[in-house]
Amino acid sequence: MVKICDSQDLQERGLAFRFNIKERAAIALRYGGQVYAYYNECAHVPIELDFNPGDVFDLSRQFLICSTHGAYYDPTNGLCLGGPCSGRSLHRLTVIEKDNAVWLLEESNS
Ligand code: FES
Structure with a gap:
């Protein structure tokens, strides 16, 4: 289990916390009180x-959005809901929140 950040670093629908795992850029964010992370x-x-x-987050704070071509994603599962990669997904990372911190457990298959 690897610590990503403190719980207070993730505000509801606020800026994502950037980190690296296996030399790949990743983000952690909070949405609906839950924490999520993706490459x-x-x-x-x-x-x-x-x-x-x-x-x-997009202006509505409902979706994650790519700043390059505007693909937008469901924050809870990484599914692209519109844009050039509709139907594909971000690569999700498994995280938990415990002891006022956010921890990376392992990669999921989604
Ligand atoms: S690179 Fe993200 S929508 Fe094209």
């Missing part, structure tokens, strides 16, 4: 979602 690689072209560091 920071768009399902369209594997480049980082955020142009401004951590700024991954």
Whole structure:
């Protein structure tokens, strides 16, 4: 189990926390009180979602959005709901929140 950040680093629908795992960029975020993490690689072209560091929510704060071509994703499962990679998904990482911190457990298959 690897610590990613403190719980207070993730505000509801706020800036994502950027980190690296296995030399790949990743993000952790809070949505609906839950924490989620993904590799920071768009399902369209594997480049980082955020142009401004951590700024991954769209204006409605309902979806994650890629700053390059505007693909938008469900924050709870990484599924692309619209844009050039509709139907594909971000690569999700398994995280838990415990002892006022966010921890990476392992990669899931989704
Ligand atoms: S690189 Fe993300 S939508 Fe094209």
